[in-house]
Amino acid sequence: MGAQQRVYRQRSRSVQSMKKITRAMELIAASRVLKARQRVEQTTPYARAITRAVSAVATFSDVDHPLTTERENPTRAGVLIVTSDRGLAGAYSANVLKKSEQLRELLHEDQRTFVPYLAGRKAEGYYNFRQRPYETSWSGFSDAPTFEIAKEIGERLTADFIKGADEGGVDEIHLVYTRFINMVSQEVQVVRLLPLEVVEEDVSESGADLFPLYEFEPSGPQVLDALLPKYVTSRIYNALLQAAASELAARQRAMKSATDNAEELIKTYTRLANQARQAEITQEISEIVGGASALADAK
Template sequence: MGAQQREYRQRSRSVQSTKKITRAMELIAASRVVKARQRVQETSPYARSITRAVSAVATHSDVDHPLTTERPDARRAGMLVITSDRGLAGAYSATVLKRSEQLRTMLEEDGREVVPYLCGRKAEGFYRFRRRDFETSWSGFSDKPTFEAAKAIAERITEDFIAGADGGGVDEIHVVYTRFVNMVTQEVQVLRLLPLEVVEGVEAPEEHELIPLYDFEPSGTQVLDALLPKYVVSRIYNALLQSAASELAARQRAMKSATDNADELIKTYTRLANQARQAEITQEISEIVGGASALADAK
């Protein structure tokens, strides 16, 4: 009985230590997700506006630009997969990787060779464990992305897209990331970044948002040359920020769940330890009463 008590007390202390860690990680994620949400709110209007501007130029200028022209003989498709660098975020990275595998299957069924570009150590580990090849990877900034990191990614994939399949590059670029909706809901999204998909020249405007009119000076080609690099960088930067906010929100929920489970385990081990102690006391009383009865019978 004494051994059982010690075991339950030891397990309870171990869970207490784990609870302190999960609680600390929950508080850290909760404090950081506020700033991450603010950065998403600050960059999203710009990303929507520049996409609308580029779409308007591409629609109304009748310019065949390399970054907006659909390639009929597309053979290679680039896939940028944005995951986290660290774990303990629930199913955040697993959901992104699952969606990327679905996209990969769909592209391969269409006869395209998939060229992965990975962002985050979880994606790198996923591909290395399965001994799969990937073009390149970036890591170290998943929960706090910088504009410089987004620019480096944009320059690489734009360069490969311009080169095309014949030049060792790709014919289209897809981005798989997690869109931050709110603290409870985060949705995995697939965005075809290049060539730019134009739908009537604009994206769907938000409520009470005015749709601007554009006049191009000096020409649509020059405007596209100036806007498209900014468009690619802004969309990738926004995708990184959305993913960072989603990662922190998922980590906060996961750590909150782990902390609650630790509380339940501590209660369970405390109850088992008390039961073992009561059983030990009952046994000692029974032994004393039995000994006293034996002495009385001997007399």
């Protein structure tokens, strides 16, 4: 009985230590997610505005730009997969990787080669463990991305897209990341960055009778040359910020659940230890009573 008590007490102390760690990580994630949400709210309007501006230039300039023109018979599709650098965030990274595998199957059905670009150590570990090749990777910034990192990624993706599949590049650029909706809900998104998908505005929904008339100075191609790199960088930066907020929110929920489970385990082990102690006391009382009765019978 004494051995059982020691085992339960040791397990309870171990769970208490784990509870302190998960509680600390929960508080850290809760403090960081507020800043991450603010950064998402600050950058999202700019990303939307520059997307509308580039769409307007591409729609009304009537210019065949390399970054907006659909290529005939595309054979290689680059996919930027945004995951986390660390674990303990529930199924955050697993959902992104699962979505990327679904995209891989769709591209293979269309006879297109899947060319992964990885952001986050979880994606690197996933591909290294399965011995799958990937183009390049970036890591070390998943919970606090910077504009410089987004610019570096955007420049690499744009350069590979401009080269094209014939020269070892890609014909399309897709982005797989987690969009932050609120603290409870985050959704994995798949968007195509390049070539730019131009969606003309519906006149009936906008309430306008005519499309606006645009004039470009110095010229449409030069405006596109200046806007498109900014468009790619801003979209990637916003996606990284959305993913960071989603990662922190997922980690906060996961650590909250782990802390609650630890509390339940502590209660269970405490109850078991008390039961073992009570059984030991009962056994000792029985032995004393039995010994006293034997002595009384002997007299």
